[in-house]
Structure formats: C-alpha cells, structure tokens
Amino acid sequence: LNGRPNLALPEVRQNPYPLYSELRRNAPVCQVEYGGWAVSRYDDVQYVLKNPRLFSSEGLRFAAEPPWFGRSNPWCDSLVLKDPPMHGRLRTLVGRAFGPGLLTRLEPSIQATCEELTTRVLERRAVDFVDEFATPLPATVIGNLMGLDPSLYSRFRKWATDIASLSASRPEDTELLASVRGSVEEMERYFHEVLERRRREPGDDMVSDLLRARVDGESLTSTELMGFLFFLLLAGLETTINLLSSSTWMLARKPELLARLRADRSLIPRFIEEVLRYEPPIQASLRLCTEDVVVGGVSLPRGSLVYVLLGSALRDETQFAEADRFDLDRKGTENLAFGHGIHFCLGAQLARLEARIALEVLLARVGGLSLRSEQLEWVPSVTVRGLRALPIEVHPA
Ligand code: HEM
Numbered sequence: 001l002n003g004r005p006n007l008a009l010p011e012v013r014q015n016p017y018p019l020y021s022e023l024r025r026n027a028p029v030c031q032v033e034y035g036g037w038a039v040s041r042y043d044d045v046q047y048v049l050k051n052p053r054l055f056s057s058e059g060l061r062f063a064a065e066p067p068w069f070g071r072s073n074p075w076c077d078s079l080v081l082k083d084p085p086m087h088g089r090l091r092t093l094v095g096r097a098f099g100p101g102l103l104t105r106l107e108p109s110i111q112a113t114c115e116e117l118t119t120r121v122l123e124r125r126a127v128d129f130v131d132e133f134a135t136p137l138p139a140t141v142i143g144n145l146m147g148l149d150p151s152l153y154s155r156f157r158k159w160a161t162d163i164a165s166l167s168a169s170r171p172e173d174t175e176l177l178a179s180v181r182g183s184v185e186e187m188e189r190y191f192h193e194v195l196e197r198r199r200r201e202p203g204d205d206m207v208s209d210l211l212r213a214r215v216d217g218e219s220l221t222s223t224e225l226m227g228f229l230f231f232l233l234l235a236g237l238e239t240t241i242n243l244l245s246s247s248t249w250m251l252a253r254k255p256e257l258l259a260r261l262r263a264d265r266s267l268i269p270r271f272i273e274e275v276l277r278y279e280p281p282i283q284a285s286l287r288l289c290t291e292d293v294v295v296g297g298v299s300l301p302r303g304s305l306v307y308v309l310l311g312s313a314l315r316d317e318t319q320f321a322e323a324d325r326f327d328l329d330r331k332g333t334e335n336l337a338f339g340h341g342i343h344f345c346l347g348a349q350l351a352r353l354e355a356r357i358a359l360e361v362l363l364a365r366v367g368g369l370s371l372r373s374e375q376l377e378w379v380p381s382v383t384v385r386g387l388r389a390l391p392i393e394v395h396p397a
Pocket of ligand 1: 057080081091237240243285337344345
C-alpha cells in the first residue's frame with residue numbers, strides 16, 4: 001500500500017476486492033484518502049456495528065450529504081442515520097408496517113410480476129437484464145408497497161443511482177451534482193403529493209400505515225415521514241436491483257451452477273445467500289466515533305469517520321475458507337450483507353422473497369443465459385455495488 005488508499009477510484013469500484021484483501025492483510029484499520037478510516041476485517045466490522053454508542057450512524061451523512069452537495073438530503077432524516085433512543089422510537093413506528101402480514105400480502109403480485117417479466121425477456125431474447133427485469137421487479141414491489149404511481153417507475157432507478165453516486169463524488173463533479181440535486185427535488189415534490197393524497201384518502205399501503213402509526217400517542221413528524229419515504233425507495237430499490245442482477249450475472253458466467261439450480265430448486269435460497277456474501281449490494285456503511293476508541297488495536301480519535309467495509313468482511317479468509325471462491329455449499333458464519341445489530345435491515349425478508357421467486361420463475365422457464373459483453377460497468381459508488389447494465393441473451397428451456 002502506497003499512501004492512503006482511495007476507495008472512490010473508478011478502478012477500485014470496478015473491482016474492490018483486491019484492495020480490500022490488501023487492507024485486511026496489511027492495514028486492517030487505516031486512514032483513507034479524503035479523510036476517514038476504513039475497517040476491513042470481519043471481527044472489527046461486527047464490533048463497530050454492534051456498538052452504536054461508540055459509533056454513531058450520523059456518519060452516513062458524509063455519503064448522503066457531502067458538503068459540496070450544496071443542499072440537504074431528506075434521507076438523512078430517516079431512521080438509518082439515527083442513534084438510540086431516537087432510533088428505537090422510529091424503528092418501532094415503521095417496524096409495524098414490516099410485520100409478517102407484509103410478505104403474505106405482496107407474494108402474489110411478486111409472483112405475477114416475475115412471470116410477466118420472464119415472458120417479456122424470453123420474447124426479446126437479447127436484453128439488458130438490469131432494465132428489463134432487475135429494475136421493474138423491485139420498482140413494482142416498492143411501488144405497490146408504498147401505493148405509488150406506476151407511471152413514475154421508470155424514474156426510480158435514476159433517482160436511486162444518482163443518490164448512491166454521491167458517496168464517490170468530488171466537488172469538481174459539477175454535472176453529476178446538478179443531476180443529483182434535480183433528482184432530490186423531483187423526489188421531494190413527488191413524495192409531497194403522495195403524502196397529501198394519502199392524508200386525504202388513506203388506503204391499504206405503507207404510506208397510510210405510517211401516517212396512522214402511533215407510539216405512546218406520538219406519530220411521525222412530516223420531516224421523518226419524508227425522510228423515511230426517501231430512504232425506503234432507495235433501500236428497497238437499488239439494493240434489490242443489484243442482488244437480482246449480480247445473481248443473474250453469476251448464472252450467466254457459470255452454466256454448471258445454472259444447471260445445478262435448475263435440477264434442484266431447493267438450492268435457490270442458499271445460492272441467494274452466497275451471492276449476498278460474494279457481491280454484497282451494500283459494500284460499506286459509515287459511522288462517526290462518539291469518543292476516542294480503539295478498533296483492531298488502532299486508536300481512532302473522537303469524531304473520526306469510519307468506513308465499515310461489509311464487502312471486505314464477507315471476503316475475510318478467517319471466517320470464510322477460500323473466501324474469493326463462490327461456493328454454494330458454504331455454511332456457518334453470519335452473513336453481514338443486511339448489516340448487524342440495531343440497524344439490521346428491515347427489508348431483508350422481502351428482498352430474499354423477491355430474489356427467490358424471481359429465480360424460481362426464471363429457472364423454470366430459462367434453459368441458459370449468455371453474456372453479450374465481457375466489459376461490464378459497475379455503479380460508481382463506495383456504498384453500493386451493482387451493474388449499470390447486464391446485456392445477456394436468454395435461451396428458453
Ligand atoms: C438497513 C442492506 C433491501 C429497508 C439496511 C442495512 C443494510 C441493508 C446493510 C444497514 C445499514 C446500516 O447499518 O448502516 C440491504 C440489502 C438489501 C436490502 C443488501 C437487498 C438485497 C431492503 C428492502 C427494504 C429495506 C427491500 C425495504 C423495503 C431497510 C431499512 C433499513 C435497512 C428500513 C434501516 C433499518 C434501521 O436503521 O433500523 N439494509 N437492504 N432494505 N434496510 Fe435494507
């Protein structure tokens with residue numbers, strides 16, 4: 001390692017794993033370019049996530065609202081940036097909307113959407129899987145969940161990737177920053193309308209549930225509601241798009257794996273867990289040290305920004321034998337792809353359900369997949385990992 005590693009470099013975002021591996025070996029807790037510390041080993045990552053008193057989630061503000069962004073980002077008002085006790089209050093309020101009834105309510109429409117999208121990709125044969133399947137499925141699910149207008153679904157991905165790219169932005173990226181500001185303004189206008197409409201006519205959707213939710217007589221404030229809608233759209237969309245496209249990319253590269261899953265579809269949940277480990281859609285979360293603290297033997301001063309590298313922890317050889325190998329038969333160590341501790345992902349079961357049904361339907365009807373290009377581009381973000389496009393050819397069973 002020469003000097004401070006730069007997590008945001010385009011070549012690192014194309015393939016971050018060699019850098020992560022070097023960090024784990026030679027500098028498991030080290031300062032990075034542009035300020036902050038990277039924590040790369042599994043045990044240290046888990047330690048940080050388990051200790052919200054020492055490591056505040058306010059750190060995420062550096063990714064969502066860097067000073068050069070020049071405006072606020074409403075997602076900073078959501079529960080993911082809050083610490084106890086405020087976090088607990090918000091999590092209780094929104095957690096109700098994520099009860100067990102949610103999956104039962106959504107499952108039939110997930111199944112129908114997967115069938116419809118599979119029919120369409122089989123008709124077209126040569127498709128961009130990200131555009132034609134991986135995006136419309138979670139956009140429809142999150143749209144149903146929130147009671148949004150389907151005509152806007154095509155805007156969702158732009159909003160989501162724009163906001164994710166802030167984490168790797170620099171002050172000189174004026175065009176990108178203007179585009180992201182435009183997206184944030186569009187989202188704000190749109191969610192204002194949604195909230196107004198649901199206040200007038202409550203329905204059977206999550207926005208109406210959130211408007212009704214009370215804990216000890218208290219409801220969510222307008223700022224908290226707006227923050228949560230922003231976060232929900234981003235959390236529910238970009239991550240799931242990336243899980244679906246990385247899964248399909250893996251199957252297109254490994255025909256023997258595709259054949260094995262087609263022969264035994266009960267292996268699909270294990271396959272999904274291994275994709276989550278191997279290409280975690282969230283690569284990093286951020287925290288801020290609330291006091292002087294020692295991590296992995298290194299002293300971090302109060303106020304330090306910490307890049308918690310989930311993508312590295314999940315390739316840690318001390319936890320996962322031959323960690324760089326994709327292995328369906330892996331068991332044991334907890335997968336940190338959905339986080340750990342008080343901020344553990346509220347949508348984990350929903351994301352797993354969407355991926356399982358999508359793969360069941362695809363594998364029943366698709367006999368093979370081939371990549372139409374070896375040159376794939378990944379979204380330029382320190383926090384998110386996903387393919388910008390996945391050009392494939394789909395062969396019917
Ligand atoms: C939190 C990953 C899908 C809603 C998180 C966190 C991670 C994560 C790593 C913790 C962040 C932190 O500690 O700073 C993922 C992945 C997904 C996914 C990999 C898909 C493959 C979803 C979906 C939804 C969702 C579909 C909702 C529809 C949330 C919420 C939180 C969260 C509300 C915040 C929980 C809290 O702060 O208490 N997710 N997520 N996620 N996720 Fe997900």
